[in-house]
Amino acid sequence: MSHPTKITFFKRFMTDIQNGAKTITIRDFSESHYRVSSIVDVYALEDQSYIGKIKVLAVKPINFDELNEKHALQENMTLCELQSVIRDIYPGIEQLFVIEFELV
């Protein structure tokens, strides 16, 4: 399987991505196959509008109950908000992956 070269985010997170306040995203296994150092095109989920490019810096497995304040800071959220967002998007999934990125 080749590595994906595209990622989608909800529109409500785009400002934080574009101004550098959000530097990670947390995904499930199906969206964990990004190659470190690859350049990935970013699109909005709702209308597939093109946002820009990010470089993948790291992909690390994490359990839901290991999420901490540092991850929340990297998401520009409180830990409580982050847990709630992830529970909404990935209900019942414990095995997650932190994808660290920078804008290019």
Ligand SMILES: CC(=O)Nc1ccn([C@@H]2O[C@H](CO)[C@@H](O)[C@H]2O)c(=O)n1
């Ligand atoms: C659009 C799509 O396909 N999937 C996702 C999945 C996650 N996220 C965001 O990543 C962080 C941790 O999950 C939070 O900020 C989430 O809101 C997102 O924007 N879009």
